[in-house]
Amino acid sequence: MSGTYLGMPAFPAAAREAVGNATLRGNLRHATHTIRAKRAKAVSEVSDWAELREAGRRIKDHTLRHLDRYLVQLEESVTAAGGVVHWAADADEANDIVTQLVKMTGESEVVKVKSMATQEIGLNEALEAEGIRAYETDLAELIVQLGKDRPSHILVPAIHRNRGEIRDIFAREMSEWGRPAPEGLTDTPAELAEAARLHLREKFLRAKVGISGANFMVAETGTLVVVESEGNGRMCLTLPETLISVVGIEKIVPAWQDLEVFLQTLPRSSTAERMNPYTSTWTGTTDEDGPRNFHLVLLDNGRTDTLADEVGRQALRCIRCSACLNVCPVYERAGGHAYGSVYPGPIGAILSPQLRGTGSEIDASLPYASSLCGACYEVCPVAIDIPEVLVHLRERVVQGGEVTRAGNKVVLRPAKGHAAERAAMRAARWAFLHPGALRTGQRAASRTRRFHPRSLPGPGRAWSGTRELPPVPAEPFRDWWQRTRGGKDGDR
Amino acid sequence: MRVALFLTCVNDTLYPDTGRAVVKLLTRLGVDVDFPSGQTCCGQAHYNTGYRHEAEPLARHFSDVFGAYEAIVTPSGSCGAMVRELYPRMGERARTEGRGDTLAATLAPVVPKTYELTEFLVDVLGVTDVGAYYPHKVTYHPTCHGLRGLGLGERPRRLLQAVKGLELAELPGAEECCGFGGTFALKNSDVSAAMGADKVRNAESTGAEVLCAADNSCLMHLGGTMARLRTAMRPVHIAEILASTEEEPAV
Ligand code: SF4
Numbered sequence: 124m125s126g127t128y129l130g131m132p133a134f135p136a137a138a139r140e141a142v143g144n145a146t147l148r149g150n151l152r153h154a155t156h157t158i159r160a161k162r163a164k165a166v167s168e169v170s171d172w173a174e175l176r177e178a179g180r181r182i183k184d185h186t187l188r189h190l191d192r193y194l195v196q197l198e199e200s201v202t203a204a205g206g207v208v209h210w211a212a213d214a215d216e217a218n219d220i221v222t223q224l225v226k227m228t229g230e231s232e233v234v235k236v237k238s239m240a241t242q243e244i245g246l247n248e249a250l251e252a253e254g255i256r257a258y259e260t261d262l263a264e265l266i267v268q269l270g271k272d273r274p275s276h277i278l279v280p281a282i283h284r285n286r287g288e289i290r291d292i293f294a295r296e297m298s299e300w301g302r303p304a305p306e307g308l309t310d311t312p313a314e315l316a317e318a319a320r321l322h323l324r325e326k327f328l329r330a331k332v333g334i335s336g337a338n339f340m341v342a343e344t345g346t347l348v349v350v351e352s353e354g355n356g357r358m359c360l361t362l363p364e365t366l367i368s369v370v371g372i373e374k375i376v377p378a379w380q381d382l383e384v385f386l387q388t389l390p391r392s393s394t395a396e397r398m399n400p401y402t403s404t405w406t407g408t409t410d411e412d413g414p415r416n417f418h419l420v421l422l423d424n425g426r427t428d429t430l431a432d433e434v435g436r437q438a439l440r441c442i443r444c445s446a447c448l449n450v451c452p453v454y455e456r457a458g459g460h461a462y463g464s465v466y467p468g469p470i471g472a473i474l475s476p477q478l479r480g481t482g483s484e485i486d487a488s489l490p491y492a493s494s495l496c497g498a499c500y501e502v503c504p505v506a507i508d509i510p511e512v513l514v515h516l517r518e519r520v521v522q523g524g525e526v527t528r529a530g531n532k533v534v535l536r537p538a539k540g541h542a543a544e545r546a547a548m549r550a551a552r553w554a555f556l557h558p559g560a561l562r563t564g565q566r567a568a569s570r571t572r573r574f575h576p577r578s579l580p581g582p583g584r585a586w587s588g589t590r591e592l593p594p595v596p597a598e599p600f601r602d603w604w605q606r607t608r609g610g611k612d613g614d615r
Numbered sequence: 616m617r618v619a620l621f622l623t624c625v626n627d628t629l630y631p632d633t634g635r636a637v638v639k640l641l642t643r644l645g646v647d648v649d650f651p652s653g654q655t656c657c658g659q660a661h662y663n664t665g666y667r668h669e670a671e672p673l674a675r676h677f678s679d680v681f682g683a684y685e686a687i688v689t690p691s692g693s694c695g696a697m698v699r700e701l702y703p704r705m706g707e708r709a710r711t712e713g714r715g716d717t718l719a720a721t722l723a724p725v726v727p728k729t730y731e732l733t734e735f736l737v738d739v740l741g742v743t744d745v746g747a748y749y750p751h752k753v754t755y756h757p758t759c760h761g762l763r764g765l766g767l768g769e770r771p772r773r774l775l776q777a778v779k780g781l782e783l784a785e786l787p788g789a790e791e792c793c794g795f796g797g798t799f800a801l802k803n804s805d806v807s808a809a810m811g812a813d814k815v816r817n818a819e820s821t822g823a824e825v826l827c828a829a830d831n832s833c834l835m836h837l838g839g840t841m842a843r844l845r846t847a848m849r850p851v852h853i854a855e856i857l858a859s860t861e862e863e864p865a866v
Contacts, residue, residue: 135802135803142809148809452810456810491803495799514667521666522665555656558654588804599628600626603631604650
């Protein structure tokens with residue numbers, strides 16, 4: 124399990140593997156159920172949660188509606204504070220900008236605080252191609268990096284790993300990347316944390332360049348905010364001489380006051396904490412302390428295209444809390460890797476096919492990676508109606524339609540492989556609009572019921588492979604109704 | 616009171632006993648039930664699979680058939696949610712696509728008049744004790760669209776608690792999806808089956824003989840899973856439990 128997301132098989136195939144992996148399912152089940160219960164408790168403590176959720180939704184919607192204005196304001200305030208703003212339309216541009224910036228420092232090593240934006244664009248690989256080594260410093264990201272693995276969760280990228288596996292990875296790989304793991308390392312959390320601390324400290328003290336993401340960017344002051352639990356992020360943000368932050372353009376909030384809402388809803392939704400241990404904010408540069416050079420790379424990479432979609436744009440409200448992953452029964456069984464993206468789970472199922480388009484097999488399958496149970500919508504602190512967007516994207520997959528790609532309106536053709544389904548849906552619609560035909564079909568099914576096979580051909584095999592089929596009754600209800608005139612002549 | 620029974624295409628074709636139970640129950644409670652024979656399908660499967668344009672004529676057909684009734688009762692949380700939650704959304708989408716208000720206006724009359732069965736009993740008829748008798752240990756699975764779509768809340772369980780002879784067992788992880796999800800069960804059958812198996816195991820752990828829900832689609836999936844796992848438990852629609860009496864007990 125390594126490298127890039129390209130060439131991922133469609134979700135059902137990737138999920139099948141995970142469903143069959145008992146260790147993985149056990150790890151995921153344990154982790155998601157624990158956090159799920161804690162989140163519910165942390166949220167129930169807040170008496171005005173519904174109002175906070177609504178406020179979060181509104182702030183984000185307002186910002187997105189006026190994104191052009193707030194981005195310009197942000198650029199002005201960052202520049203005024205001594206930072207440099209760069210605009211990146213896509214992954215390649217962003218990677219080029221960052222690579223050049225690092226090269227200009229003359230360094231060949233950088234420390235990183237967990238940033239999904241850089242995962243999204245494949246920055247580590249781009250840096251490596253230029254001879255620059257990027258060290259992940261978030262504990263879970265470190266585990267993923269050392270394990271030559273991919274993140275499988277927004278907040279806990281190594282959620283699919285248990286303590287024993289982590290111990291093995293540390294013992295085997297740490298020496299490759301710097302300070303080796305202590306002799307006789309056990310799998311107790313304290314020892315694992317200490318091993319990581321020693322390994323990372325060396326890097327923090329040496330690094331001249333830090334790369335970060337941000338949870339929020341405040342337009343009025345040009346301030347960036349990172350919310351984290353470990354303090355490793357703070358090290359990355361303050362120790363290096365040059366700090367490069369790569370942030371999606373949707374992460375803006377207009378004013379400091381808006382943080383009030385999200386700094387309450389984010390930690391409770393993500394780690395089920397009343398407040399996260401470290402909230403770091405930085406505004407440009409100062410002469411006394413912290414990085415002397417600050418660069419902000421504003422990343423589009425499909426976001427303005429997403430913004431053009433009236434139904435789908437709500438996905439950009441996401442504050443990456445991961446609550447929707449933790450309650451999702453599909454995520455729990457399929458695991459994060461099956462989503463083929465740095466954004467797994469319900470939010471990934473609606474975000475990735477919008478950011479990347481529905482052209483690939485995996486992206487066309489993601490809108491179906493849900494039973495539409497609605498648990499994700501219920502927990503989302505910014506009220507993203509994920510089921511609504513899923514159905515909307517399904518429509519795009521099967522019917523095609525107009526979308527915005529790289530700023531241009533294009534008309535998508537229906538995705539391949541849905542012809543039989545489309546024909547079946549049409550036929551069903553026809554029958555449903557002709558009750559007489561429906562009745563004829565029902566009667567035929569009833570009359571032939573003794574000959575019905577126990578397993579179905581075609582797509583129905585997926586059903587009968589794991590579940591028995593219900594028997595067709597001797598008489599459909601409508602015939603009974605007609606025969607008995609609505610049951611008025613007795614019940615049978 | 617004269618109400619229209621919207622049985623749903625699944626119940627009509629595969630679960631006529633549920634329909635008979637609803638008729639029996641409502642008649643016993645003094646409700647005059649009609650079954651408009653032009654009814655077919657609310658369009659949910661089409662809509663949720665991405666065929667909104669195929670679902671629209673079905674929604675219009677639904678309104679034609681049911682528009683004139685005082686109330687429409689359906690023993691299906693998901694089809695109830697389709698009408699109540701998604702019909703307005705279909706109308707709204709047509710409007711934003713520049714197709715005017717016609718669809719919204721056509722669908723508007725049926726939206727507030729459509730009730731899921733337990734909702735109709737508790738909210739409209741004002742009863743929780745429907746005079747039923749069912750001497751079995753039952754566990755209740757609140758299906759997702761009933762739970763989160765319609766917000767049925769405690770209604771079904773209050774109805775079950777009032778049934779004579781019935782012992783209600785709490786279902787662990789009750790609010791988790793059973794994995795049916797319409798075409799999800801086909802398109803992602805491995806995940807769907809794993810979810811179904813977990814739900815069945817949770818239900819089995821209660822020691823109940825019967826797994827009850829207010830939606831036969833979920834019960835079809837769970838019943839098929841039970842049969843495959845060879846569990847002794849049976850899936851039963853809540854209407855059949857509520858219709859059962861001492862004189863005429865359900866089997
Ligand atoms: S979609 Fe909502 S619940 Fe999911 S990660 Fe984003 S903000 Fe959190």
